[in-house]
Amino acid sequence: MNYQIITQLKDLEQVCLQAREADVVMLDTEFVRTRTYYPQLGLIQLFDGETLSLIDPVALDEMTPFVDLLKDTSVLKVLHACGEDLEVFQNAFGCTPTPMVDTQIMAAFLGHGLSTGFAALVSEFVGVDLDKSESRTDWLARPLSQKQLDYAAADVHYLLPMYNKLLDKVTESGWWDAAKQESALQVAKRIRPSEPEKAYLDIKGAWQLKPNQLAILKPLATWRLKEAIKRDLALNFVFKEQDLWAVARFALKSPKDMEKEGFDIRSVRRHGAKLSSIVKLAEHTPKEEYPAVVERLMDFPGYKQIFKVLKDEVKLASEKSGLATEFLASKKQLNQILSWVWKHKRNPEKLPDVMQGWRLELLGVHLDKKIK
Known part of the structure; x- marks a missing residue:
């Protein structure tokens, strides 16, 4: 396995120009998060x-x-389990590989589970057992070790023969267009812009709060997300989610009150005054501007029964198509279609995954008929 390390612009220009002459290239990234x-x-x-x-x-x-x-549409980029790779490219370069196909998705169209790892597929399709021990090492440290470099190179070296085998089988089974569709869907999901004003909806336990408490949680969550983006710091390293919820729940208006609740002292000292000012301001929110109570799907009448009906439909579609049930429609995707019907009144601008692309005819139309 021969490879070259590119650290100079002239070498980068050369290898990228050469790659753009190919119809297909293999891509991967190593990152730290x-x-x-x-x-x-x-x-x-x-x-x-x-x-x-x-x-x-x-x-x-x-x-x-x-x-x-990355932007050259004449070159197909092949990656494996590329969800976080897409975020890496979007953050570093403001774009994602176009067009792109994910070999994990290709394998799913052959009946594999959606979480099937690279090493397992290489073993099955190429007959090589890979050493994955370097996957969690520090990829920002320099110099990189020989073991790290060999590990990284293997990820694209064996991706090519694996992709070729998968392509033959997926094409033969008639799923190639669907695999490209599904890969494009993954891109769309991963690069959605953040919405700070809706961040409160992602706070665990938001559904337990009353409208006046949500009026406090909303600006708190918006502030935390903006702070995380500005400082490039994981959300819980800005301020813990459960503590943010408690600030809203009890309308804590002073750092001293926050310390009494057992919050992290350093976070309180750094952000306590800011959080206090947000709470005090939010308490003056007019009632007509309160956020609506967060409705949980499981609290809707008949949720358990209809969810079971939908799961049975997915099982039937799985038996008919040979695709794994969790790939056809995960729990999240089933809840998505229920939200679409119950909360969004089948808004055509908010189509759930199962009501578009390859899933629509195979599964979506059947699920839609089951929901009232």
Whole structure:
């Protein structure tokens, strides 16, 4: 397995121009995400079938040739389980690989579970057992060890023969267009812009709060998300979710009250005054501007019964198609269609996953008929 390490702009230009001559390239990234809001890019692996390059974004100040490759619509980019890779590309370069297909999704169209790992598929389709021990090492440290470099190179080296095998089988089974559709759906989901004004809806336990308490939680959650983005810090490292909820629940108006509740002292000292001012201001919110109570689907009449009916429909579609039930429609996706019907009155602008693309005819129309 031969590879080159790219740390100079002229070399980056050369390998990216060469890659743009190919119809298909293999891509992967190594990143670190521990305390940060955004994943921190440590390494990019690129294989065009002839040249395998490990691109060092830590050493390179200029990445335009690579961005041009990402945007080149004449080159299909192949990745595996690329959800976080998409976030990495979007954050680092303001774009995602276009067009793109995910081999984990391709495997799912052959009956594999959606969470099937790279090593398992390489073992099955290529007959090679990979060492995955370096997956959680520090990819921002320099120099990278030989073991890290070999590990990173293997991820795209074996991705190519695995992709070729999957492509033959997926094409033969008639799912190739669907695999591209599903990959595009993953891109759309991963690069949705953050909505600070709706951040309170993601706070665990928001449904337990009354409208006047939600009027406090809403600006608190908005502040926390904006602070996390500004400082590139994971949300709970700004202020813990459960503590933020408690501030809203009990309308805590002083750092002293927060300390009495057992909140992290450092967080209170850093943000207590700001949170107190937000609470005091929010308490003057007019009643007509209170957020609506957060409705849980499970509290809707007949939720358990209809959910079971939908699960049975998914099982039937699974038996008919050979696709895994969790890939056809996860619990989240079933709740999505219920929300679409019950909360959004089948708004065509808010279509759930099962009511579009390849899922619509196979499953969506059947599920829709079951919901009143």
